[in-house]
Amino acid sequence: MNLSKGLLAGVSMDELKRRMVTPPYQDYWQHLTRRWREVADWEEQTGRIVNIGSCAGGQVTWLVREAALEHVLTGDRKALDYVGKQIDKLADIVLHHPENWKQREHPYWSESHVCLAADMCRASLDARRLDDLKRMVREKFLEAPFIGWNAHDRYLSGHNMTVTEQVCAGICALTWGEDAGRADWAEVVDRAIESARLYCRYSLDRAGYGFEGTMYAYVPLDTIYLFAQMLLQNGRENLFETIPELKTYPEAIRSLLFPDRIGLTPLADGGILNPKSYAWLLLTARHYHRPEDLGLWYEYRGPGRGADPWPNNNPRCFWPDTGATGPVRRDGWGHNLLPFLWWDAAAPMIPVADSKQPLSRYSPGTELALFRTSWSRDAVYVNFSGQGRGHVALDHAHNDGGHFTIFAHGEYLAIDTGYWNKYEDHHSVPLIEGQGSFNRTGDEPRRWHYAGRLTGFQQHALLDHVMADLAHPRNCVWADRHLLFIRYGDDDAYIVLVDDFNPDHAVHSYQWQLQAHPDSAIRISGPRTAVIEKPKARLEITFLSPLATDFPACPHSLEVRTDFVYGANVKQAGDEVPEDHPVWKSLGAYTRDQAREIKSDLSYTTWYRPRLVAEQKGPNFQLMTVIVPRRTGVPSLAVRDRTAKRVLRADVKGEGFTDTIISARDHGRVTFDDVRGYADLAVIRRDAGGRVVAQWTLGGETLDCR
Incomplete structure (x- = not known):
């Protein structure tokens, strides 16, 4: 008898047993059973615990849900023993020896995963472990020690930590709260529902784009979709109907997709995001009858897609190998388990290449504009930011008004520099006297929390247009950056930027910037031209400045140059910050020598990269820039x-x-x-x-x- 209140609630065991031996589901089954065994053997042999969570939450119980599913479907005793060991691991951390838990993070991911695993094999758990689990649920799991329950009524209502911690507590309450003797378990579930609703309302704009950026929006949504499906299977509120952003979010995700499918465009903190599972697309495809959502899932997790794409030009990662398959990088978050449970192989799907979603989008709120020539892998793709701000949770925002990224013909050429690089000098935006915002008095603070906006979004048969109005965040009389995305040919386009800044009606120097891919080469090809090259494609750039006769008292000058830039998290020369300082220690390599060696982890941040600069001096900033992406070997x-x-x-x-x-x-x-x-x-x-x-x-x- 199926007594599950979690992943298996209302699910036919006979259907799952059929999937175990039936292609194409069989591949997912074989992979998930192999992977949890590899991790179990690795832990036993090394005595190590991998703690890599997200959103300030710890995760130490990798693939425990997968082991539980194998036990409930086959009776495998090793699988049950692995689930029991993960309960023991948490009990040691939470109940018996909390002083040994040296991490800052509350391990709430593990708490929810262990509850889901124990729910699947609840009839088989031994009495001691079952008692430990219930005690942890009763005394610890339904609390919120890191943030506090009232967080969703305050500044943090739109913050990733608030919603993930509370939704994980809601999962624990739904599966074990009543059995553990918590009289308020239903209130904890309702609180998680409210937190999910408020997060979607305040952390996403109405089109589904996240104010905290691609990475910090994805993780909470991944968790909310899981919770929503569990609620539905338990006959409770249907969040797919009552939270409208759950319907709009997949379209936002699809529009952020790089043409070569390596991941999602970085916005704010975070690098190129290769999401944890994409399994929630199976749910949105089903509940909203959208074959395009299923097509995006096929692109990443469909049959034969066992290996992760990884946007990393640096092989050094946080993730140790845990068996022959490699790190528990993404499969530890259910990208085989959840498709095995949720996928309908007979459902219709539309491939990404055939998407009918508009090629250009503007999203008020986050103030994002995205342009592409097609949904093919060879497309030209541009992302443009207006520095939108929500009313809550500003800590992951970047000073990126007017910033652009360019991916063209298979190459990432003009990049977003990723995590920690929050200020203007790390974005492809103009600087004023080398600073992001105009500093009239010499001691004005940076305006990182100030909002900009996009305006004038137009779609025309010839081109698309949008303008970033940056006067407020740049402290100027006016500060306008126009972007024109001009199409030609079958899958070609070029970009024109028109900058028009006036800080205070006086003469200043301005630095136009393009942050280039760490593995690209920048060549100054003329007094006002430059080329950025990678193996498959290049950007040819031409700058146009006013004539000397336009402002004869102080004619505009223009100098084009290139340099190299260190990431914001690299120690400066003579920096006395201790080696064990948490900022330095948590990010890997921080001396300048190390930064030059590894350059970047594009899934996270950049430590060292080339930059193209066009410096103009004059009574205002007036500059037109023509940026032409071209395939290698194709004439200019x-x-x-x-x-x-x-x-x-x-x-x-x-x-x-x-x-x-x-x-x-x-x-x-x-x-x-x-x-x-x-x-x-x-x-x-x-x-x-x-x-x-x-x-x-x-x-x-x-x-x-x-």
Whole structure:
């Protein structure tokens, strides 16, 4: 008889036994049973405990749920013994010798995993271990020592730690609270539901993008979906219907997908995210009848996808090998267990390459804009940030207003620098006198908590446009950065940035930045041009600056250079921070010599990387930048600087077309022989014969093109 209140509640044991021996489910079964045995043998042989959690929660009981499932389906005694040993491990930490737990983290991930495992094999646990489990649930697991229960009513209502700890407590309460004698177990479940609801409301914008960034939004949502499914299986509230963000979040995730599928675009703290399981996509595909969600799961965890993609150019990771299969990096979070339980192999799916989701998106709130030429692996993809801010949980926010990343033709070229690198000098944004925000008095604090915004989002047959309004976070009279994503050919596009900053009507120096991939090469190819190269693709960059006659009293100067930048978590020369300081100790390698050696772990952060800088000095910051991604071996587009009085102009010539890009930000007056009229920004496309085939202006004006 199935008495489960957890993962197996209401599930047919006969169906699961059929899956054990039936392809394609059989592969997941074989992998999950092999992996928990490898981990069990490794722990026994080494005496080590792997503690790698997330969201300030510890995880030391790897693949205990997998072992429990094998026991309940086969009666395997070694599997039951492994579950028992994990209960013993937690009992030692929580009950008997808490003084030996040297970690800061509350091990709430292990608490929920052990409760789910014990729930599956509750009829087989010996009396001592069952008593220990119930005592831990009664005295410890349903408390929140790290954060406190009232956290969801305060600043932390949108914080990852609050919701993951409380939802894990809710899982423990749902599975064992009543059996353990906690009279308030149902209140703990309800509190977890409320915490999940508030987190989705305040940590995500309405389109499902996380204010805390890709990494810190994903982990809580992964846990909330699991909890939602357990509630549904137990006949309780259907969160799939009552929390609208659970429906929008998958579309946000899909839009953040790098074209080569290596992971999700980094936003705020964190590197390229390869999520823990993606198994919740099986739930959203089912509950919302969305085959595209299932297609994304197939891309990562479908049949034959046993190995993790890993966006890491540095082989040094936190994760020790735990058997022949390698580290318990992702399979420890259920990416074989949950598909075995939840996947319907007969359900319809739409592959990512055939997605009907829009190619361009703007999300108010987080202030993100994303652009791609297609859903193919060869696509050009750009992410652009307006430095949105939520009203709660600001500690993972970055000063990234106007920052862009570029992935093109199989290469990550203009990067997000990842964890700890929160200030403007670690993003592809302009600096003012070498600083992120204009400092009028010399002692003004950085405005990392100030919000920017995106405005003017437009989709046109020729291009997409958006503008970052950064006056508030940059402490300027105005600070505008326009981005144009201009398409041509089958799967090609180029990017135009138009910067227009005025801090205080005085002369300043400005540093335009592009943070490049650690393994890329930057070559200055001319006085105002540069190339960033990787094996499959390159970026060709051209800068256009005002004429000297535009501001004769102080003409604009422009210098293009390259340098190398250390991550914010690398010790500076002469730094006296002790070696055991938690910031240094927790992140791996921190001397400058070490940083130059390892460069980066792109799944987390960068320690050392090349940077392209264009430094302009003048009475304001007016700069047009044309960035053209090209495949290796493919000829360049011809970019011609045709700047005239008070108007920046670039002509971009490709096979069968010539584009004219105009920025007349001073006064909007355009007086070229072949283009006349009024427009702040304009793009005109002509065919090979010179005939105008498309025209776009920022304000919708029509120019006289000849």
